[in-house]
Amino acid sequence: xxxxxxxxxxxxxxxxxxxxxxxxxxxxxxxxxxxxxxxxxxxxxxxxxxxxxxxxxxxxxxxxxxxxxxxxxxxxxx
Amino acid sequence: xxxxxxxxxxxxxxxxxxxxxxxxxxxxxxxxxxxxxxxxxxxxxxxxxxxxxxxxxxxxxxxxxxxxxxxxxxxxxxxxxxxxxxxxxxxxxxxxxxxxxxxxxxxxxxxxxxxxxxxxxxxxxxxxxxxxxxxxxxxxxxxxxxxxxxx
Numbered sequence: 001x002x003x004x005x006x007x008x009x010x011x012x013x014x015x016x017x018x019x020x021x022x023x024x025x026x027x028x029x030x031x032x033x034x035x036x037x038x039x040x041x042x043x044x045x046x047x048x049x050x051x052x053x054x055x056x057x058x059x060x061x062x063x064x065x066x067x068x069x070x071x072x073x074x075x076x077x078x
Numbered sequence: 079x080x081x082x083x084x085x086x087x088x089x090x091x092x093x094x095x096x097x098x099x100x101x102x103x104x105x106x107x108x109x110x111x112x113x114x115x116x117x118x119x120x121x122x123x124x125x126x127x128x129x130x131x132x133x134x135x136x137x138x139x140x141x142x143x144x145x146x147x148x149x150x151x152x153x154x155x156x157x158x159x160x161x162x163x164x165x166x167x168x169x170x171x172x173x174x175x176x177x178x179x180x181x182x183x184x185x186x187x188x189x190x191x192x193x194x195x196x197x198x199x200x201x202x203x204x205x206x207x208x209x210x211x212x213x214x215x216x217x218x219x220x221x222x223x224x225x226x227x228x229x
Contacts, residue, residue, distance in 0.1 A: 016167070018124045022181075025127035056128040 110142035
């Protein structure tokens, strides 16, 4: 049954690899199963890095979009 | 020196990685400049974020990064204006090594280098987990899921 989900937000714009992943990972680890983390980033490496992070850790990447140079990701704690 | 600095530290981490079936990243850090230290620290801390074990084996000039003075001087490979630009965006090598340590990256010092350069355990930064030799490095690198790089 779906519960109201908490959406934590992390603005990583202006940060470059590895900081968006390291900081997002640290925040995600404080969340619980099903809770989501929204990340905004403008590092061009972010789309492939967040996808790889999701595959390696098993935390699902629910959304990965781009709008005018800003990437938006939604990670969910597994 | 940290309390965790025992002869069995590296071996114990190999055994626990084997039990857990974890992938691991094992870097040999043979250079003492910040231009080499940053990529190694970036890879190792990211490996930890991805749930991998991470080890850095500092050897030869890399051992300079494990002394307080050498770690500061490692930025001298960059011209002053570039040092400023990096400092505005990135933690210092010292701060980055502390963050890596907090993230669980294992910091190994090289025994033959200490002998060659007349270094002592007491003169090393406190992030060092242990002093190991070639055999222990080879055991770390022989883990079936280990990815090893010589920097």
